[in-house]
Amino acid sequence: MSRLRLLSATALLTVAVGAQASSFVVTTDTTVRALDASSNATSKISSSFHDDKIVLAARDDAASFVASQGEIRGAKLEGAMRHIREVVPALQASDAQLAQAILAI
Incomplete structure:
Protein backbone atom coordinates (compact mmCIF):
# COMPACT_ATOMS: atom_id res chain seq x y z
CA MET A 1 0.00 0.00 0.00
CA SER A 2 2.85 2.37 0.73
CA ARG A 3 4.30 1.91 -2.75
CA LEU A 4 0.95 2.70 -4.36
CA ARG A 5 0.74 5.99 -2.46
CA LEU A 6 4.34 6.83 -3.35
CA LEU A 7 3.72 6.16 -7.05
CA SER A 8 0.50 8.19 -6.97
CA ALA A 9 2.25 11.11 -5.30
CA THR A 10 5.08 10.94 -7.84
CA ALA A 11 2.61 10.91 -10.74
CA LEU A 12 0.72 13.92 -9.35
CA LEU A 13 3.93 15.82 -8.75
CA THR A 14 5.10 15.14 -12.31
CA VAL A 15 1.81 16.40 -13.78
CA ALA A 16 1.86 19.51 -11.58
CA VAL A 17 5.43 20.40 -12.55
CA GLY A 18 4.59 19.96 -16.25
CA ALA A 19 1.58 22.27 -15.94
CA GLN A 20 3.63 24.94 -14.18
CA ALA A 21 6.37 24.74 -16.81
CA SER A 22 3.94 25.19 -19.70
CA SER A 23 2.23 28.08 -17.88
CA PHE A 24 5.63 29.74 -17.39
CA VAL A 25 6.41 29.39 -21.11
CA VAL A 26 3.09 30.96 -22.14
CA THR A 27 3.54 33.83 -19.67
CA THR A 28 7.12 34.44 -20.81
CA ASP A 29 6.16 34.41 -24.51
CA THR A 30 3.34 36.88 -23.89
CA THR A 31 5.62 39.22 -21.93
CA VAL A 32 8.36 39.11 -24.59
CA ARG A 33 5.87 39.88 -27.37
CA ALA A 34 4.47 42.85 -25.42
CA LEU A 35 7.95 44.23 -24.75
CA ASP A 36 8.91 43.78 -28.40
CA ALA A 37 5.81 45.67 -29.56
CA SER A 38 6.53 48.46 -27.10
CA SER A 39 10.17 48.63 -28.19
CA ASN A 40 9.23 48.78 -31.88
CA ALA A 41 6.73 51.59 -31.29
CA THR A 42 9.28 53.52 -29.22
CA SER A 43 12.04 53.19 -31.81
CA LYS A 44 9.74 54.23 -34.70
CA ILE A 45 8.65 57.36 -32.85
CA SER A 46 12.05 58.36 -31.51
CA ALA A 67 7.08 58.96 -13.32
CA SER A 68 3.47 59.32 -12.15
CA GLN A 69 2.35 56.26 -14.14
CA GLY A 70 -0.01 58.36 -16.22
CA GLU A 71 -1.49 60.49 -13.45
CA ILE A 72 0.14 63.76 -14.57
CA ARG A 73 -0.74 64.79 -18.12
CA GLY A 74 0.79 68.10 -19.16
CA ALA A 75 -0.53 70.27 -21.99
CA LYS A 76 2.69 69.99 -24.00
CA LEU A 77 2.61 66.21 -23.79
CA GLU A 78 -1.04 66.13 -24.90
CA GLY A 79 -0.16 68.34 -27.85
CA ALA A 80 2.84 66.24 -28.79
CA MET A 81 0.84 62.99 -28.64
CA ARG A 82 -1.89 64.54 -30.80
CA HIS A 83 0.78 65.79 -33.24
CA ILE A 84 2.46 62.37 -33.46
CA ARG A 85 -0.86 60.61 -34.08
CA GLU A 86 -1.72 63.12 -36.82
CA VAL A 87 1.65 62.72 -38.55
CA VAL A 88 1.67 58.91 -38.25
CA PRO A 89 -1.99 57.83 -38.21
CA ALA A 90 -1.13 54.13 -38.67
CA LEU A 91 0.91 54.08 -35.45
CA GLN A 92 -0.72 51.89 -32.81
CA ALA A 93 0.91 53.09 -29.58
CA SER A 94 -0.48 53.76 -26.15
CA ASP A 95 -0.01 57.07 -24.35
CA ALA A 96 2.60 55.42 -22.12
CA GLN A 97 4.53 54.18 -25.16
CA LEU A 98 4.44 57.63 -26.74
CA ALA A 99 5.65 59.28 -23.53
CA GLN A 100 8.51 56.77 -23.25
CA ALA A 101 9.43 57.36 -26.89
CA ILE A 102 9.49 61.11 -26.34
CA LEU A 103 11.88 60.58 -23.44
CA ALA A 104 14.08 58.37 -25.62
CA ILE A 105 14.62 61.18 -28.15
Missing part, protein backbone atom coordinates in the same frame (compact mmCIF):
# COMPACT_ATOMS: atom_id res chain seq x y z
CA SER A 47 13.78 58.01 -34.88
CA SER A 48 11.07 59.95 -36.74
CA PHE A 49 10.70 62.93 -34.40
CA HIS A 50 14.23 63.57 -33.11
CA ASP A 51 14.21 67.16 -34.38
CA ASP A 52 10.50 67.99 -34.05
CA LYS A 53 10.10 71.09 -31.84
CA ILE A 54 6.62 70.14 -30.60
CA VAL A 55 7.79 66.73 -29.48
CA LEU A 56 11.03 67.99 -27.96
CA ALA A 57 9.14 70.62 -25.95
CA ALA A 58 7.09 67.86 -24.33
CA ARG A 59 10.01 65.99 -22.74
CA ASP A 60 9.46 67.39 -19.23
CA ASP A 61 5.74 66.59 -19.40
CA ALA A 62 6.56 63.11 -20.69
CA ALA A 63 8.91 62.54 -17.76
CA SER A 64 6.18 63.59 -15.32
CA PHE A 65 3.69 61.33 -17.08
CA VAL A 66 6.00 58.29 -16.91
Whole structure:
Protein backbone atom coordinates (compact mmCIF):
# COMPACT_ATOMS: atom_id res chain seq x y z
CA MET A 1 0.00 0.00 0.00
CA SER A 2 2.85 2.37 0.73
CA ARG A 3 4.30 1.91 -2.75
CA LEU A 4 0.95 2.70 -4.36
CA ARG A 5 0.74 5.99 -2.46
CA LEU A 6 4.34 6.83 -3.35
CA LEU A 7 3.72 6.16 -7.05
CA SER A 8 0.50 8.19 -6.97
CA ALA A 9 2.25 11.11 -5.30
CA THR A 10 5.08 10.94 -7.84
CA ALA A 11 2.61 10.91 -10.74
CA LEU A 12 0.72 13.92 -9.35
CA LEU A 13 3.93 15.82 -8.75
CA THR A 14 5.10 15.14 -12.31
CA VAL A 15 1.81 16.40 -13.78
CA ALA A 16 1.86 19.51 -11.58
CA VAL A 17 5.43 20.40 -12.55
CA GLY A 18 4.59 19.96 -16.25
CA ALA A 19 1.58 22.27 -15.94
CA GLN A 20 3.63 24.94 -14.18
CA ALA A 21 6.37 24.74 -16.81
CA SER A 22 3.94 25.19 -19.70
CA SER A 23 2.23 28.08 -17.88
CA PHE A 24 5.63 29.74 -17.39
CA VAL A 25 6.41 29.39 -21.11
CA VAL A 26 3.09 30.96 -22.14
CA THR A 27 3.54 33.83 -19.67
CA THR A 28 7.12 34.44 -20.81
CA ASP A 29 6.16 34.41 -24.51
CA THR A 30 3.34 36.88 -23.89
CA THR A 31 5.62 39.22 -21.93
CA VAL A 32 8.36 39.11 -24.59
CA ARG A 33 5.87 39.88 -27.37
CA ALA A 34 4.47 42.85 -25.42
CA LEU A 35 7.95 44.23 -24.75
CA ASP A 36 8.91 43.78 -28.40
CA ALA A 37 5.81 45.67 -29.56
CA SER A 38 6.53 48.46 -27.10
CA SER A 39 10.17 48.63 -28.19
CA ASN A 40 9.23 48.78 -31.88
CA ALA A 41 6.73 51.59 -31.29
CA THR A 42 9.28 53.52 -29.22
CA SER A 43 12.04 53.19 -31.81
CA LYS A 44 9.74 54.23 -34.70
CA ILE A 45 8.65 57.36 -32.85
CA SER A 46 12.05 58.36 -31.51
CA SER A 47 13.78 58.01 -34.88
CA SER A 48 11.07 59.95 -36.74
CA PHE A 49 10.70 62.93 -34.40
CA HIS A 50 14.23 63.57 -33.11
CA ASP A 51 14.21 67.16 -34.38
CA ASP A 52 10.50 67.99 -34.05
CA LYS A 53 10.10 71.09 -31.84
CA ILE A 54 6.62 70.14 -30.60
CA VAL A 55 7.79 66.73 -29.48
CA LEU A 56 11.03 67.99 -27.96
CA ALA A 57 9.14 70.62 -25.95
CA ALA A 58 7.09 67.86 -24.33
CA ARG A 59 10.01 65.99 -22.74
CA ASP A 60 9.46 67.39 -19.23
CA ASP A 61 5.74 66.59 -19.40
CA ALA A 62 6.56 63.11 -20.69
CA ALA A 63 8.91 62.54 -17.76
CA SER A 64 6.18 63.59 -15.32
CA PHE A 65 3.69 61.33 -17.08
CA VAL A 66 6.00 58.29 -16.91
CA ALA A 67 7.08 58.96 -13.32
CA SER A 68 3.47 59.32 -12.15
CA GLN A 69 2.35 56.26 -14.14
CA GLY A 70 -0.01 58.36 -16.22
CA GLU A 71 -1.49 60.49 -13.45
CA ILE A 72 0.14 63.76 -14.57
CA ARG A 73 -0.74 64.79 -18.12
CA GLY A 74 0.79 68.10 -19.16
CA ALA A 75 -0.53 70.27 -21.99
CA LYS A 76 2.69 69.99 -24.00
CA LEU A 77 2.61 66.21 -23.79
CA GLU A 78 -1.04 66.13 -24.90
CA GLY A 79 -0.16 68.34 -27.85
CA ALA A 80 2.84 66.24 -28.79
CA MET A 81 0.84 62.99 -28.64
CA ARG A 82 -1.89 64.54 -30.80
CA HIS A 83 0.78 65.79 -33.24
CA ILE A 84 2.46 62.37 -33.46
CA ARG A 85 -0.86 60.61 -34.08
CA GLU A 86 -1.72 63.12 -36.82
CA VAL A 87 1.65 62.72 -38.55
CA VAL A 88 1.67 58.91 -38.25
CA PRO A 89 -1.99 57.83 -38.21
CA ALA A 90 -1.13 54.13 -38.67
CA LEU A 91 0.91 54.08 -35.45
CA GLN A 92 -0.72 51.89 -32.81
CA ALA A 93 0.91 53.09 -29.58
CA SER A 94 -0.48 53.76 -26.15
CA ASP A 95 -0.01 57.07 -24.35
CA ALA A 96 2.60 55.42 -22.12
CA GLN A 97 4.53 54.18 -25.16
CA LEU A 98 4.44 57.63 -26.74
CA ALA A 99 5.65 59.28 -23.53
CA GLN A 100 8.51 56.77 -23.25
CA ALA A 101 9.43 57.36 -26.89
CA ILE A 102 9.49 61.11 -26.34
CA LEU A 103 11.88 60.58 -23.44
CA ALA A 104 14.08 58.37 -25.62
CA ILE A 105 14.62 61.18 -28.15
